[in-house]
Amino acid sequence: MSDNELANTDEYTLLDALSALWAKKIAIIVIMLIVSGITVYAALQLPNIYRSEAVLEPVNVGGEGGLSAIANQFGGLASLAGINLNASSSQTKSVLAIMNSRRFLESFIDEQNLYVHLFAVTTWNAELNKLEIDENVYDPNTDTWLREVSFPRKPKPSKSEALEIFRDLYSVQEDKETGLVTVSINYISPYVAKEWVNKILKKINTETKRRDMEVAIRTSEYLESELENTSINSVQQIIYQLLEEQKRTLMLTNVKEDYVFKVIDPAFVPEKKVGPSRAILCLSVFVGASLVIAFIIILIDYRKKLS
Numbered sequence: 001m002s003d004n005e006l007a008n009t010d011e012y013t014l015l016d017a018l019s020a021l022w023a024k025k026i027a028i029i030v031i032m033l034i035v036s037g038i039t040v041y042a043a044l045q046l047p048n049i050y051r052s053e054a055v056l057e058p059v060n061v062g063g064e065g066g067l068s069a070i071a072n073q074f075g076g077l078a079s080l081a082g083i084n085l086n087a088s089s090s091q092t093k094s095v096l097a098i099m100n101s102r103r104f105l106e107s108f109i110d111e112q113n114l115y116v117h118l119f120a121v122t123t124w125n126a127e128l129n130k131l132e133i134d135e136n137v138y139d140p141n142t143d144t145w146l147r148e149v150s151f152p153r154k155p156k157p158s159k160s161e162a163l164e165i166f167r168d169l170y171s172v173q174e175d176k177e178t179g180l181v182t183v184s185i186n187y188i189s190p191y192v193a194k195e196w197v198n199k200i201l202k203k204i205n206t207e208t209k210r211r212d213m214e215v216a217i218r219t220s221e222y223l224e225s226e227l228e229n230t231s232i233n234s235v236q237q238i239i240y241q242l243l244e245e246q247k248r249t250l251m252l253t254n255v256k257e258d259y260v261f262k263v264i265d266p267a268f269v270p271e272k273k274v275g276p277s278r279a280i281l282c283l284s285v286f287v288g289a290s291l292v293i294a295f296i297i298i299l300i301d302y303r304k305k306l307s
Contacts, residue, residue, distance in 0.1 A: 012302055020301035021294060031293055032286070039285040040278075047123050048273035052193035053184035054201060056261035058092040092174070095260050096181065099172045099204055106159040108203055109166055115157050116140075117192065118165045119147065124189040131189060170200075180264065190270045197267035208260045209253040216249040 021028065098104050109115070120138035121131045133140055137147040145155035153161065171184045183200055187193040220243060227239045252259065 012305055016301070016305070017298045020297055024297050028293055028297070032290065035289045036282070036286055039282050043276070043278040043281050046276050046278070047188040049186050049188060049275040050190035050193055050270045050272075051184055051186045051274045052190060052197050052267050052270055053182055053265075054197050054263060054267040055265035056181045056183065056201070057264050058095070058179060058181065059258060059260060059262050092179070092181070095204060095208060096172055096174060098207070099183075099200070102163060104204075104207070105166060105170070106163055108200065109162045110159060111203075112196075112199060114166065115162055117187075118162050119157050121188065124192075129189075129191060131192070170196075181261065183267075186274060194267045194269050201261065201263070201267075205257075205259045205261070212249055213253045216246040216253070220246045220250075 109118075116133065116138055117131070120133045122134045123132040124130070125132060135146075138145055145157075147155050149155065169186045171182075171186075173182050173184075174180070175182070183197055185193040185196045185200075187196070223239050223243050223246070227236060227243075230236060230239075
């Protein structure tokens with residue numbers, strides 16, 4: 001760059017920039033009106049998002065009194081049998097980990113066949129309480145996926161693809177102070193959001209029941225075999241107590257409805273949307289477009305002064 005060009009560069013001031021913008025004021029106004037119109041139109045096309053949630057209190061399925069007493073007397077045998085005598089402190093963490101796991105969520109998506117809801121549904125008709133499907137993506141009449149995707153994806157979404165979208169809609173959070181757990185779903189239909197929350201809770205209860213039942217059966221079998229192999233009275237008494245705890249677990253899996261969580265505040269059909277914030281979206285686009293246009297005009301004017 002020559003000395004003359006450097007001199008011109010030093011002479012470009014804020015006043016020059018403002019003058020350049022003022023000279024293009026008509027063009028700026030026209031462009032911003034077009035951008036604002038497009039933004040408002042696009043924002044109005046976005047469907048409302050509703051959030052349904054349930055507040056839950058973890059249930060101590062195993063109880064503390066009996067097992068704690070046994071733990072102080074005979075923790076070794078219980079450990080060999082696969083019984084966690086301090087399960088009350090880790091049970092909630094274990095259940096929450098399952099609820100957030102890939103296996104649990106992919107299984108839920110597959111069992112409920114949520115692929116159309118996640119990929120093909122565009123809007124919700126509030127008057128008819130009906131979901132509108134984009135038939136360019138999915139043809140409900142022939143049960144055929146028509147969406148255009150590039151390799152390695154296929155027209156019919158995979159479990160992994162569905163999981164990515166579902167995770168954005170789904171949340172499980174534990175309040176560290178109260179211990180309460182909140183399960184929430186965001187979706188364009190408030191009725192579907194509530195339905196999914198309830199089905200998630202039913203699934204985690206069912207799976208935990210099944211898992212605990214299997215563990216209790218295996219543990220009972222082990223304890224009964226140990227009982228046959230010992231003649232020590234004190235050891236037999238402990239085994240009998242452990243067997244009673246396993247019988248109690250089996251009974252609870254069969255009769256207790258709220259097996260893992262007690263519902264404090266049930267899922268509901270929300271009336272107010274949680275998103276999108278159309279005003280903030282339009283304002284953000286307006287401010288961003290204004291800055292970009294101003295920068296381009298000033299840059300062009302600056303280069304003209306260099307030439």
